[in-house]
Every structure is written in structure tokens, then in C-alpha cells.
Amino acid sequence: MDEELQKQAEHLGVMLLEDNLRLLEKRVLARDYRCGIRILAKSWQKAVIYGDVISRMCGKSSDRFCLKFDGVQDSRGPSSEATGKTNIQVSVIVPVYNTGSYLGNCIESILKQKNVELEIIFINDGSSDGSLDLLEQHAAKDPRIRIVSQDNSGLSASRNLGISLARGEYLLFVDSDDALAEGAIDRLYRCAKENDLEVLFFNAITVFENDDLRSSHLGLTGYYETQEDLSAVMSGLQMLSGMVAANEYRTAAYLQLTKRAYILSSGIGFIDNILHEDNAYTFELLLKASRVSKINDPLYIRTVRNGSIVTSSVQFDNLYGDLRCYMRVMALSELTACTALNEEEAVKAVSHQLAQAVIRTFLKLDPENKSRLCTLSPRERYIFELIRLSSTSGCRGRGPTFRFASKCRSMLMATVKYYRKNGLFPTLRQIVRYLRKNSTD
Numbered sequence: 001m002d003e004e005l006q007k008q009a010e011h012l013g014v015m016l017l018e019d020n021l022r023l024l025e026k027r028v029l030a031r032d033y034r035c036g037i038r039i040l041a042k043s044w045q046k047a048v049i050y051g052d053v054i055s056r057m058c059g060k061s062s063d064r065f066c067l068k069f070d071g072v073q074d075s076r077g078p079s080s081e082a083t084g085k086t087n088i089q090v091s092v093i094v095p096v097y098n099t100g101s102y103l104g105n106c107i108e109s110i111l112k113q114k115n116v117e118l119e120i121i122f123i124n125d126g127s128s129d130g131s132l133d134l135l136e137q138h139a140a141k142d143p144r145i146r147i148v149s150q151d152n153s154g155l156s157a158s159r160n161l162g163i164s165l166a167r168g169e170y171l172l173f174v175d176s177d178d179a180l181a182e183g184a185i186d187r188l189y190r191c192a193k194e195n196d197l198e199v200l201f202f203n204a205i206t207v208f209e210n211d212d213l214r215s216s217h218l219g220l221t222g223y224y225e226t227q228e229d230l231s232a233v234m235s236g237l238q239m240l241s242g243m244v245a246a247n248e249y250r251t252a253a254y255l256q257l258t259k260r261a262y263i264l265s266s267g268i269g270f271i272d273n274i275l276h277e278d279n280a281y282t283f284e285l286l287l288k289a290s291r292v293s294k295i296n297d298p299l300y301i302r303t304v305r306n307g308s309i310v311t312s313s314v315q316f317d318n319l320y321g322d323l324r325c326y327m328r329v330m331a332l333s334e335l336t337a338c339t340a341l342n343e344e345e346a347v348k349a350v351s352h353q354l355a356q357a358v359i360r361t362f363l364k365l366d367p368e369n370k371s372r373l374c375t376l377s378p379r380e381r382y383i384f385e386l387i388r389l390s391s392t393s394g395c396r397g398r399g400p401t402f403r404f405a406s407k408c409r410s411m412l413m414a415t416v417k418y419y420r421k422n423g424l425f426p427t428l429r430q431i432v433r434y435l436r437k438n439s440t441d
Contacts, residue, residue: 089117090185091168091260094176095158097125100134102177102303107138109179109301115186120145121162122176126152131176156270156277159253163269166260169193173254177303181205184299188257191295195233198262199285199292202255204300213304213311220304224250226296236289237336237343244346251282255300262289271328275309275321276357280328283350287336314364316372322361323376326354327383358384359391 092110096103110120124132124147132149139145148165150158159173170192174180184202192200204224208214214221228246230239243249253270263269266288270277286292304310329351338344362370376384 087117088119088168089189090119090170090172090257091162091166092118092120092172092174092185093123093159093162093166094120094174095123095125095155095162096127096131096135096176097152097155097158098127098129098131099176100127100129100131102305103131103134106174106176106179107134109181110174111138111142111144112182113180113185114183116189117168118144118185119166119168121165122147123158123162124149125154125158126150154273156272156274160269160272163260163263168260171258171260171263173256174300175254177305177308178254179301179303181299181301187295187297187299191293192257192259195291195293197233197257197291197293198259198289199236199239200257201230201239201250201292201294202257202300203296203298204252204255204302205298206302206304209303209305213306217304217311220302220310224252224255224300224302225298226250226294229296230294231296233291233293236286236292237338237340237346239289239292239294240283240286240350241340241342241346244349245342249350251278253278253281254302256282256285258285271324274324275317276325277321279322279325279354280332283325283329284332287332287347314361314369316365316369319358319361319365319369320376320380322354322357323380323384323387326351326358326387327380329354355387355390358387362388 094106094110099106110118120142122135122145124135126149132147135145135147139147146165148161150161162173163171170189172185172188188200188202191197203226206220206222206224208217208220226243226246226248228242228248230242230246234242240249266284268281268284268288270281333347333351336347338347373381373384
């Protein structure tokens with residue numbers, strides 16, 4: 001009898017382990033590195049049945065599975081549960097990568113914020129310049145600071161990790177070479193709370209590190225100081241329409257205070273491993289939001305410095321980021337039901353702007369960077385070539401970029417011929433059928 005009960009218990013244990021492993025694997029793929037999950041996974045590593053279940057379910061050894069959790073070190077600084085503070089109003093998320101010269105000013109500007117319950121999450125993204133030491137010095141003095149260190153994974157991964165760790169009612173992103181204006185968070189939180197907002201946009205002032213940067217980046221002077229009155233509470237699509245109509249659509253994630261519950265429920269995040277990730281993130285943020293507003297107060301201090309993404313020379317990675325954001329925006333556009341013509345036009349305008357960005361970046365690339373186009377996946381290369389054809393045809397397109405082909409069939413046939421060599425003819429054949437069926441010409 002005891003032996004039979006033991007077998008049943010082992011069988012039940014395997015079932016429970018399988019269920020938990022499915023959950024763990026999904027969370028790992030979603031870059032959920034919460035400490036409790038890692039501890040649970042590693043505590044099972046020595047279990048007798050663990051290795052067999054892992055191999056059967058995940059196709060890897062238990063050691064390899066647990067290695068997925070080793071990229072992120074435990075956070076320094078007490079959690080909200082440990083300090084008894086569970087009423088955090090704003091979580092400030094600051095990715096940090098080798099910005100030691102600017103980090104002190106950034107930290108001080110956040111610590112000086114008053115009248116709001118904060119947690120400040122610094123994601124040390126593999127810094128090697130002493131940034132971590134500076135963070136730890138401040139964390140030892142202020143219990144609101146939490147530090148999480150990971151291998152260098154990029155800005156998107158750092159922000160996504162910050163979102164998963166945050167416990168505040170609202171989220172605010174700050175770049176580690178920038179700063180907040182005095183009283184910024186108090187002003188933002190009160191406005192968002194009083195109006196039950198999901199997203200609140202605001203302005204920034206631009207500070208140049210030197211006169212040479214000011215001269216070479218004149219377009220950034222006043223770029224974040226928009227003037228249109230969009231202070232009424234409206235839907236995200238209405239906000240997008242208003243911003244586009246005023247030529248004041250700004251995608252910077254650090255110019256938004258966002259309700260955490262809205263982010264989690266809508267599943268919005270940053271695309272990993274790309275530059276210009278804000279373009280897709282902000283577009284999706286607006287498409288799904290129902291209560292959005294904007295204040296024109298300059299509450300953020302944007303630093304234009306040497307060595308940043310904005311001031312560095314254009315590389316293939318810039319083109320790839322624009323392309324991935326364009327593809328994401330187009331996919332989201334197809335799923336969006338606009339209720340007004342101006343909203344539909346605004347959605348199209350954003351996709352058109354991104355397509356233009358892809359072309360502008362491509363034209364700035366040197367031969368070495370252009371040669372990296374061969375690293376694009378077949379689908380990415382296919383979309384890129386369609387954008388190129390669209391730009392040379394002078395057609396803006398309608399809906400997906402494919403629609404322009406109905407007006408320039410010779411170019412479409414050239415594209416079919418090119419991609420037939422690469423085994424993509426069936427996909428293009430379906431597109432041709434779609435164009436013929438839906439063409440309005």
C-alpha cells in the first residue's frame with residue numbers, strides 16, 4: 001500500500017512539475033526574471049525527477065534551463081514588500097549603460113522629487129565604467145533605490161525588465177544621461193490620478209553638451225517643446241490624430257507617464273535587440289488606450305551628447321530598427337478599427353513616416369553597412385524591397401505597402417521575379433491575387 005501511494009505521489013509530483021515548467025518557460029521567454037521564479041527553478045535542479053522532465057518538455061538539460069536565469073543578478077536595495085511600502089505611486093525605471101559621467105545628475109534629479117511615493121529601479125545593463133559603483137553608493141543611502149544587474153542586453157530589454165519588476169501605480173522611464181525637472185513627478189502623477197489617465201504625455205527641454213552639437217543638430221532645438229493644446233481627456237487614436245495633424249507626434253517613451261495596469265493588461269512592451277524601439281511602442285500604446293491626455297509643461301531635461309544613438313553615425317542597426325518598427329506598425333494598423341477619417345489618416349501617416357525613415361537611413365549607409373542587408377530574414381528583406389520600390393514609384397500607398405503595387409504592376413512583376421529566385425513566389429502570388437481582388441483602380 002505504501003509503495004502504491006509513493007508511486008501516485010511521484011506521478012502527481014511530475015504533473016505539478018510539468019505545469020510549473022510550462023509557466024516558467026513562458027516567463028523566461030518573456031524575460032520575466034523575478035527572483036522568486038529563479039529560486040524555485042534552481043531549488044528543483046537537484047530533484048531526482050527534474051532532469052527527465054526538463055529533457056522531455058524543454059529539449060535541454062536542467063543545467064541549461066537554469067542558466068537562462070543567470071543573466072540577471074538579484075536586485076540590491078529592499079523591495080516594497082520588505083520595507084512595508086506597498087502604496088508606491090510611481091515606479092521610475094532607469095536603464096544604465098556606461099553613462100557614469102551623467103548618471104550622478106540623473107540620480108539627484110530623481111531623488112529630489114517630492115510629495116510622491118517612489119520606487120527607483122536602475123537596470124545596470126552590463127556597465128563597465130563605474131556606473132554600478134555610483135548606483136550602489138546612492139542605494140546605500142536611499143531605500144527607494146533598487147538595482148538590478150544583467151548582461152548587456154540593450155535598452156528595450158532593460159525597460160521590459162523594469163516593467164516586470166515595477167510595483168508602482170504608474171511607470172516613468174528616464175534615460176540615465178537625462179534628468180527630471182523639479183517637481184516633475186508630482187505634477188504628472190496628480191494630473192494622471194485626477195483624470196484617471198492611462199497615458200499622460202508631456203514636454204522636454206533640450207540641452208546640448210557643446211556648441212558643435214547644437215550646430216550639427218539644429219532640428220532638436222525646441223523639438224520636444226510642442227504647443228498644440230491636447231489637454232482634454234481623449235482616446236489614444238484621437239491623441240495620435242491630434243499630434244499628427246499638428247506635426248507634433250513625438251514617440252519618446254521618456255515623455256510619457258503610463259498606468260502600469262494598462263501596460264500589463266494590454267501586453268505592450270519594447271521590441272528586443274533593436275534601435276528606435278520607441279516608434280513601435282508609442283504607436284501601440286496609443287492604439288489601445290482609451291484615456292489619454294497631454295500637458296505642455298517641460299518636465300524632462302533631454303541631453304544631446306557625443307556618443308549617443310542620436311549623435312552617432314548611421315549604421316545598419318539604425319535601418320534595422322526602423323524596419324522592425326515599420327513592420328510592427330503595419331501589423332497593428334491592420335488590426336485597428338478607426339472610427340473617424342482623421343484617425344485613419346493619422347495611422348497611415350505614421351507608417352508612411354517610418355517607411356521614409358527606412359529609406360533615409362538606407363541612403364546614408366556606407367557600402368560596408370549596406371552589405372549587411374544580406375543578414376535580414378526573407379520576410380524582412382521582402383518588406384524592405386517593397387518599401388524601396390514604393391519610394392522610387394512616388395506612390396504613398398494605401399493600407400499595407402503592398403497596395404501601391406496595383407498602380408505600378410511592372411515593378412511588382414520585377415519584385416516577383418526577384419523573389420521567385422529566393423523561394424518566395426507562393427507568398428507573392430497570394431499578394432498579387434489580393435491586389436487584383438481589392439484594387440480600386
